Amino acid sequence: MTLVALLTRIGLIIGTLLGVSTLAIVGIPRLRRLRRTGRSRLWRALPYLVLLGTVLLVNNQTREFVPEVSWFLGLDITGAIYDVEGTFVAWVQGFATPELTAFFSFVYIYGYVLLLTFPIVAYLALDDQRPLREACLAYSYNYVLGLVLYTVFIAYGPRNLIPEAVDSLMYTNWPESQLLTSQINTNTNVFPSLHASLSVTVALLAVRTRRSYPAWLYLAVALALCVVTSTMYLGIHWGVDVLAGATLGAVSVVAAREVDVVALVQARTDGRIARRGEALWERVRRSRR
Amino acid sequence: MSDSSDRGGTGPTRRHLLAAGAGSTLALASGCLQRVRTLVDRPARDQLSLRIKTLPADADEPGTRIARFLADRLEAVGVDAEITLLREDELRRDVLTKGEFALYVYRMPLGADPDFLRPRLHSVFKGESGWQNPFGLTDIDLDSLLEEQRQTGSGARRAVVDDVLADVARLQPFVPVAVPDEISATRDDRFTNWRPNGLDSTTGYLRLDAQADDLAEELVVVATDPRTTQNLNPIAAEFRDRGTVTGLVYEPLGRRIGGRVRPWLAEDWEWETTAGSTSVRVELREDSAWHDGEALTASDVAFTYRFMSDTTLGQREATVPAPRYRGRTSLVEDAVATGDTVVRIDVGETTPEVGARALTVPILPEHVWREKSSEAELAGVGVNDRVTEALVWENPQPVGSGPLAFDSRPNQGTLLLERNDDHFLHRAGSPAPTDALYGGADYQHLRIRVAPSSTAAVQLVVDDAADATVPGTDPDVVPQIGQASEVTLRVGRSPWLYHVGFDTGMEPLGNPHVRRAIARLLDKAWIVDEVLDGYGQPAPTPLAGTPWVSDALAWDGQDPEVPFVGSDGDLDVTEARELFRDIGFQYEDDRLLNR
Numbered sequence: 001m002t003l004v005a006l007l008t009r010i011g012l013i014i015g016t017l018l019g020v021s022t023l024a025i026v027g028i029p030r031l032r033r034l035r036r037t038g039r040s041r042l043w044r045a046l047p048y049l050v051l052l053g054t055v056l057l058v059n060n061q062t063r064e065f066v067p068e069v070s071w072f073l074g075l076d077i078t079g080a081i082y083d084v085e086g087t088f089v090a091w092v093q094g095f096a097t098p099e100l101t102a103f104f105s106f107v108y109i110y111g112y113v114l115l116l117t118f119p120i121v122a123y124l125a126l127d128d129q130r131p132l133r134e135a136c137l138a139y140s141y142n143y144v145l146g147l148v149l150y151t152v153f154i155a156y157g158p159r160n161l162i163p164e165a166v167d168s169l170m171y172t173n174w175p176e177s178q179l180l181t182s183q184i185n186t187n188t189n190v191f192p193s194l195h196a197s198l199s200v201t202v203a204l205l206a207v208r209t210r211r212s213y214p215a216w217l218y219l220a221v222a223l224a225l226c227v228v229t230s231t232m233y234l235g236i237h238w239g240v241d242v243l244a245g246a247t248l249g250a251v252s253v254v255a256a257r258e259v260d261v262v263a264l265v266q267a268r269t270d271g272r273i274a275r276r277g278e279a280l281w282e283r284v285r286r287s288r289r
Numbered sequence: 290m291s292d293s294s295d296r297g298g299t300g301p302t303r304r305h306l307l308a309a310g311a312g313s314t315l316a317l318a319s320g321c322l323q324r325v326r327t328l329v330d331r332p333a334r335d336q337l338s339l340r341i342k343t344l345p346a347d348a349d350e351p352g353t354r355i356a357r358f359l360a361d362r363l364e365a366v367g368v369d370a371e372i373t374l375l376r377e378d379e380l381r382r383d384v385l386t387k388g389e390f391a392l393y394v395y396r397m398p399l400g401a402d403p404d405f406l407r408p409r410l411h412s413v414f415k416g417e418s419g420w421q422n423p424f425g426l427t428d429i430d431l432d433s434l435l436e437e438q439r440q441t442g443s444g445a446r447r448a449v450v451d452d453v454l455a456d457v458a459r460l461q462p463f464v465p466v467a468v469p470d471e472i473s474a475t476r477d478d479r480f481t482n483w484r485p486n487g488l489d490s491t492t493g494y495l496r497l498d499a500q501a502d503d504l505a506e507e508l509v510v511v512a513t514d515p516r517t518t519q520n521l522n523p524i525a526a527e528f529r530d531r532g533t534v535t536g537l538v539y540e541p542l543g544r545r546i547g548g549r550v551r552p553w554l555a556e557d558w559e560w561e562t563t564a565g566s567t568s569v570r571v572e573l574r575e576d577s578a579w580h581d582g583e584a585l586t587a588s589d590v591a592f593t594y595r596f597m598s599d600t601t602l603g604q605r606e607a608t609v610p611a612p613r614y615r616g617r618t619s620l621v622e623d624a625v626a627t628g629d630t631v632v633r634i635d636v637g638e639t640t641p642e643v644g645a646r647a648l649t650v651p652i653l654p655e656h657v658w659r660e661k662s663s664e665a666e667l668a669g670v671g672v673n674d675r676v677t678e679a680l681v682w683e684n685p686q687p688v689g690s691g692p693l694a695f696d697s698r699p700n701q702g703t704l705l706l707e708r709n710d711d712h713f714l715h716r717a718g719s720p721a722p723t724d725a726l727y728g729g730a731d732y733q734h735l736r737i738r739v740a741p742s743s744t745a746a747v748q749l750v751v752d753d754a755a756d757a758t759v760p761g762t763d764p765d766v767v768p769q770i771g772q773a774s775e776v777t778l779r780v781g782r783s784p785w786l787y788h789v790g791f792d793t794g795m796e797p798l799g800n801p802h803v804r805r806a807i808a809r810l811l812d813k814a815w816i817v818d819e820v821l822d823g824y825g826q827p828a829p830t831p832l833a834g835t836p837w838v839s840d841a842l843a844w845d846g847q848d849p850e851v852p853f854v855g856s857d858g859d860l861d862v863t864e865a866r867e868l869f870r871d872i873g874f875q876y877e878d879d880r881l882l883n884r
Contacts, residue, residue, distance in 0.1 A: 052440050071379055079340075079371040156374045160345035164354050176601070 010109065017114045022121055032127045042125060047274070049264045055140040059147060066151050067186050072152040077122050077191060080160055081240045088239045090160040090161035090165035092232045104230035105170045112195055112227050115202050115220065122213060131209050137256035145248055146194050155191040159235040166235040181287050193237040196245025197252065199224035204253040336368040336880040337797070341789075342383060343394040345374040347742075351762065354820045355466055355787055355811075356394040359803040365866045367881035373405070377516075381527050383791065385612075386418040388425065391792055392807075396762075396785040398530060399468070400443035400616070401545055403450045403837055405645045407435045410462060419612025424462040425794040431456045439620070439643045446642070452837045454830045458842055458850040460801050462810040465787040471760035471783035472824065474750045474770045478526035479505055480731070486781030489760045490521050491536035492546055494727060495714065497693060499731040504708070508732040511746040512759040513843035517738050518704040521695070522684040523651050524597065526612040531784065532651070533759075534737060537706060538580075539651035542571055542590065544722070551722050554585070554652060554690065556630075561640040567639055571648070572592035573630040574713055579654045580687075580694040587626035592655040594624035594634065594647075602662040609677050620647045657688050692729045697762040702739040708732065719763040744769060750776055764822040780824065786831055787816075799884060808851035809868060814859035840866040 022031070034041070042049075073178070116139070123132035157166040206220035222282040228246070237245075266274060301868045316505040343349075345357040356372050356460030363370035370850055373384065383389045397420060399405065408414050412432050414421035434456060436447040446735055460591035473487040480543040484493040488510060499505035512518075520528040542555040552558065558571045577585040597618040599608035610618065620643065623635040636644040661679035687695050692714050696707040713719045721727045738755065743763040762783055770778040789811070791798045798804060813827035826834050829848045854868060855861040866876065875882050 029837070066375075071376065075371060078374055155344045160353065160374060162357060163346035163350050163374060164357055187345065212835055 009063040013110055013111050014117070017110060018117055018121065019070070021114065021118055021219070025118075025213055025219070026122050026125045026185055033127075034125045036048050041129065045124065045129060045132050045136070047266070048133050052136045052140050055143045055282050057221050059143050062147065063088075063186070066147065067188055070151050070154050070188070072281060073151055076154045077155070078156045079155070081191070081238050082161055085239045087162065087165050089232050089235060089237075090162065091170070092229075093235060096167075096169065096233070100233070101169050104233045105174055107223070108170060108195070108228045108230040108234060108236075111223050111230075112193070114197070115227060115270050116222050118216070119202055119205060120222075123209070124214065126209075126212055128212075130204065131212075131259065133262075134208075134253075134256045135202075135205055137260060137262070138205065138252045139198065142194065142201055142248060144276050145198065145252065146192065149192055149244075149248075150189045153155060153191050154219055154240075155241070156188060157190040157241075158238055160187060168235045170234045170236070190237055191229075191241045192244035192248050193241040194232045194245065196228045196242040197235070197247075197249035200229040200246045200249030201252050204250065307870065308587070331479070334877070334882045336367070336369050337361060337390050337874075337883040338371075340371050340373050340596055341605055342373045342375055342380060342390050342393060344377055344380055349396070349762075350765075350805065351437055351469065351787065351820050352394050352396065355789070355816055358816065358820075359392075359394065359789060359807075359811060360864045361415065362860050362865070363807070365860050365862050366810065366869055367876060367879055369880075375794055378527055382741070384423055385420065386749075388416075388423065388792065388794075389676065390790070391798060393790045394466075394467075394787070395790065396787055397463075397831075399648075399784045399786050399831065401548070401784075402643065402646055403453065403832060404646055404819065405616055406457065406831065407439065408619065410457065411435045415834065417610065417612065417615065417633050419615055421615055422611060424791055425430060426460070426462040428456070428460060429792075431460065440638050442640055443462060443642055447837075449792050450832075450837055451841075454832060454838065454842055461791075461804040461808050461851065462504045462793055463791060464804070464811060464831065464851070466787040466789060466811060466813055467821060468786055468834055469762040469783050469821050470764075470780050470824040470829050471668070471762060471785075472766060472770075473758045473762060474761040474766070474773075474776045475757040475779060476749050476750060476753070476776050477758055478753075479506060479518045481724070483757070483777070485779065487779040488531075488533070488757055489781060489783075489803055491533050491706055492723075494533075494537055494735065496725040498728075505732040507734045507736055508730075509736045509738065509755040510757050510759055511740050511748050511755045513740055513743055513761055514759075515702065516738060516858075517759070518698065518702060519843065520683050521687045521704075522682050523653070523687075524613045525680060525682070525684075526631040527820055530759050532613075534704070535687070536687075536691070537693040537697060537735070538691045539689050540689065540691045541649045541651050542573075543645065543648040545649060546723055550648055553722060554590075555648070556682075558648070560644070562641075565638055566646055567637065567641060568633055568635040568821060569641070569644060569648070570627075571632045571634060571827055572840075573632070575689060578711060579690050580709060583652075583656060585652070585690050586629050587632045589655045590632045590652055591624045591626040591810065592616060592659070593650065593652045594621045596653065596658060596662070596679070597650060600666075602659070602680040603705055604662060605664075606675060607675070609680070611676055611680060614650045617646045617650050620644060620694045642838055652690070654688055659818065696734065704737040705733040706737075708734070747776075753824075762824075764819075765822040767822070767824070771846070782826075782834060785818065788828075788831075800850055800872075805851055806868050806872060808848075809854050810860065812853040812855065813848055814846070814853075 020248070099123045116125070119135045123135055158166040201226040203221045210217040228242055231242060232239060332709055341356050344352050360370040360372050361733040379394060379519065380393070382796060384393050384395065393819060408421050410422055410426055412427040415427065420669065431453070433448060434453045438446055438453055441449050447820060460463055471486060471489060475483050476486050480497040481500065482496055482498045484490070484496065488494060497560050516528045517534055521530065521535060523532055529535065541552045542552045542553060543550040546749070547668060554577060556572045556574045560567060560569050571590070573587060573590070579585055586830045598615060598621065599764060600611055601609050620636045621634055622637045627633050636647055650730050656828050661677065661682055663678050664674055665676040665678045665681045692709055692712040693706040694709045696705040698704055708730050711716065714721055714726060738749070740749060743761050743766045745790045746758045747766045747769050750758055760783070762785065764827065767778065770776055791804050792797050817823065817825045817827050827844050829844055829850055830838055830842045832838050833844065847853065855863045867882060870876070873884065
């Protein structure tokens with residue numbers, strides 16, 4: 001299967017999962033209201049979405065460049081991690097069965113993407129826009145801090161250091177998935193686990209929005225636990241990566257609550273950026289008419 | 290103390306008393322200090338700690354597992370051992386250029402003639418980059434044996450090579466571990482006449498016959514090493530392993546086919562020995578041309594040998610030889626064009642048998658490479674006068690003389706070569722060096738693709754998107770090839786040696802006894818069975834599996850020189866620790882102490 005076919009399949013499955021969970025958890029009344037007010041809400045959330053988009057773009061653009069810098073300056077901690085936890089991941093893999101492998105491979109890719117995309121849709125559908133802003137900020141902080149840590153530390157995952165004890169279960173059973181993950185990340189970026197940090201972030205945000213979406217709290221926490229376990233079960237991450245990831249996730253949520261960089265920038269520039277953005281948008285709209 | 294005596298105001302008696310007191314305290318202190326120094330000021334007896342550099346399992350799983358095996362056994366005898374994983378270009382830089390390592394596990398290329406051991410181990414090559422004595426070994430006896438084997442005629446040479454191998458086994462500058470097999474997949478529906486090992490040599494590409502009557506449009510092969518298409522410089526040491534693909538574009542005077550060096554770019558040659566000095570008169574083929582249309586003349590040949598032994602062309606005081614083909618070019622003392630198509634090459638005190646190695650170096654066009662003798666620059670600034678442009682140039686559009694010429698590079702992971710219709714193999718009526726090569730390339734284009742893993746590469750052949758994989762050493766793909774009925778599995782001996790290299794300039798690894806003790810922690814038979822799935826052979830010597838190995842160094846169920854202490858991969862820890870005690874190490878709380 002080629003990368004394009006794989007992406008199409010993933011897109012279809014994610015679309016279905018996201019559609020079903022949105023209908024079930026967000027509910028028809030909220031979605032109706034979203035249809036009326038969606039545009040103005042999007043407009044208000046735009047700076048935060050732009051921030052997140054920019055962070056993702058930068059992350060993507062520096063993918064080739066960051067490893068060069070970290071090979072030049074970075075600290076190799078693979079051996080230190082192994083000294084700390086030894087063959088813990090091999091012990092986790094001791095429980096492997098074909099069914100569990102299929103389940104965790106599914107969770108690692110699809111469950112993770114659902115976990116990240118659902119809050120954006122669901123929080124957009126809330127009258128209170130604070131959760132949406134915090135989610136965008138928390139995601140961005142995760143990626144930015146993650147990028148810094150990837151640059152500072154070089155670490156290979158367990159399957160690369162102790163291949164005799166740890167299998168790369170997902171890549172053996174589903175070889176095409178390596179085409180995808182090698183597009184997204186290099187194999188020296190395992191500390192910390194962004195799968196773990198973003199899962200923890202989403203779970204903590206779900207705790208904060210439990211009054212609006214009680215069902216999502218349970219689903220998010222369960223999914224997050226599964227994603228976190230899957231990273232170790234599949235031999236991709238060390239336990240230490242996961243702990244560091246969980247810490248990063250918690251730090252990002254606290255930071256998102258305390259520090260709103262978008263508001264800070266807007267205050268510093270007296271809203272000039274926002275006004276310019278509006279003017280630009282006006283011009284685009286007029287030229288389309 | 291001195292403070293109160295300086296203040297004055299108190300009687301001299303008291304001052305004296307104080308001074309005396311201070312004096313005796315000082316005397317006491319100095320005596321004590323001496324004792325402290327004798328006790329403390331000697332090397333601290335820490336645990337011996339060793340770092341092993343190797344590739345991650347994604348790049349070379351057998352290599353990682355051999356390193357892991359060694360690290361675990363070293364830990365068992367009380368050494369603090371740790372593995373450092375490095376990307377391939379980083380590992381090569383550390384081991385082959387900077388000499389920054391204690392131990393490493395990697396593959397070294399094996400030469401067809403035992404003379405390849407000379408650049409690997411002769412002390413004169415210490416400090417050069419590439420596979421030139423990266424171990425930093427200096428051994429007078431071995432040096433003279435390595436020289437003697439190149440000067441001794443065929444019958445007597447055997448005995449000298451025996452001595453070389455015995456010395457190498459005794460010294461263990463590196464531990465030869467195993468020669469892996471090479472595995473590849475080919476399909477027969479478009480091309481036949483594959484070599485038994487597939488595309489393991491340049492001639493393997495040229496002997497193929499298209500099933501169609503005419504030339505086939507395209508031969509598609511899949512590699513897994515991204516360096517294959519990234520860089521096309523035939524002398525860039527970081528990027529070339531065997532140079533099979535660049536060997537289709539650049540040609541030597543002679544190629545080794547079926548164990549003998551046969552004329553290729555040369556029409557013929559004649560050896561001549563006078564007063565112990567050997568030279569060869571090489572006659573080039575008529576009408577040879579470069580891909581850009583320029584004529585290929587004897588002066589290109591003379592230039593190539595001069596350039597390879599010093600890529601600065603004498604512009605600087607220190608020479609900068611090309612690390613690739615260094616063993617071969619180091620044989621050449623002089624190369625002179627004596628006519629348009631005649632070159633005389635002096636190889637000094639060397640037999641024709643070894644001297645023929647010098648003829649297998651690819652010939653470069655002078656009009657392209659002459660200007661590459663300048664110092665390599667980074668953003669217009671020279672950074673290191675030990676590197677010339679020639680060694681780091683990407684050579685994006687190579688100009689060679691071979692049967693295939695550069696066409697294009699559609700993307701980073703693809704290289705397209707096109708048939709050179711003017712090549713002597715492709716001209717009507719011109720005889721080929723061997724019958725199998727008759728007609729040359731039976732296709733208009735050769736497309737080389739790079740896949741992310743061996744599994745992915747084999748899948749492309751199974752899916753009929755490619756004709757063959759480039760041979761690799763990952764035995765995991767065997768079942769995958771076996772399941773596809775229209776695909777042929779090809780297995781053959783590879784020209785690689787998995788080995789553990791030591792920095793012999795670093796204590797305690799400078800001590801051959803220590804290296805031998807470490808060698809005895811490796812179970813080579815178990816490694817071949819378990820790590821290579823049986824696809825390979827254990828190596829007591831770097832020439833294992835060739836006719837050069839005498840009975841004394843042949844594998845007979847265990848290593849004849851440094852047998853494993855234990856069996857079936859399980860180390861006999863008590864005996865192994867005894868081994869280290871015998872050579873002077875001591876233990877404290879199960880930790881082996883550094884001396």
